[in-house]
Amino acid sequence: MEIELDARGVPAYVTLVERLQAAVAAGALEAGGPLPPEPDLALRFGVRPDTVRRALGHLEAEGTLTRRPDGCLYVDDAPPIPRPRRREARPANGLLLFARYAYPPNERGYCGPADHRSLLEQATAGVVDGRLAELARAFRGPWPYLQLMAGAAGIDDPFDLRVVEAYWVGNRLLDRVDMGDFGNALAARFRREVGPRWRYLAEWIPAGAVAHHSFHVFGVYPWVGLLDSGRGEPLEILDRCRIRWGRVRSIHGDRVVVEYRPLTWDGRRLDLGEPTVETVVRAVDGHGFVDDLRPGDWVSMHWRWICDRLDRRGLDDLRRYTLLHLEMANVSLAHPGPAMVMG
Structure with a gap:
């Protein structure tokens, strides 16, 4: 529920x-x-x-x-005992949640505005104003998905918390978008950019893709040239730019050791491999998104950053929509982008 x-x-x-x-x-x-x-x-x-x-x-x-x-x-009628209260990880504002997930690739120069430091500082300070909205709208990739879901749900603000969560993590708003409207929105945003390869990208629509970030990574990235841009190994880009989930094993200041399942490629299929551990970042110079982490917490990650602490529903939704698009890339398409790029 x-x-x-x-x-x-x-x-x-x-x-x-x-x-x-x-x-x-x-x-x-x-x-x-x-x-x-x-x-x-x-x-x-x-x-x-x-x-x-x-x-x-x-x-x-x-x-x-x-x-x-x-x-x-x-x-409780006992004398009050001071005890640390665990702060909720999830921000109450959609722009702040968007900034958490958008900052990691922005830091690396993949997308968004040039002023990534301002995005980090405003997001970690919880400052919601016109400047943050301006920075968020500079991310051309997510914007059409957010507009589409907000319109389908009758929500005025594309940066509403529910819409932002649906795109990055997943929720039922994704299932309310009409397939035809989804196809039209993708064509308006990407058809000219991908040129003749649009017909390959369009195969995802009748296969059942939804407006989730995992679709953008597995479905769009191969056809906009991101995987063969020379900026890294294609498998690493796919793995790090999807929203990963992992479990905290230990915390060492601003660094956190997390166990997660990386993407693997055997020459034919993309799959989630055996669990491995990685050290990721929760803060730099006092600026971070999630504090009060504990061993055993489930977290979401984008590139090298922890973006959010996941509850059971968020974890289940992130898994569900990621695996949906992973299976499509492996089985449902005549021209699966990741396989065609990685050979």
């Missing part, structure tokens, strides 16, 4: 946690007293029951609530 969002596009359980914490602090929920039943809380705050359960689980884990032998939750 998708995580419920509030009117601001913020996960509703995060907002509910804050409101319940405020009620405890104000004495509206008395220390030592029982918590109202979950259905009453859902009705009172206008959220789904699963949102209530998620918020209560968070508050129980941090010690605000205590489950007693009768199985009910009570407001």
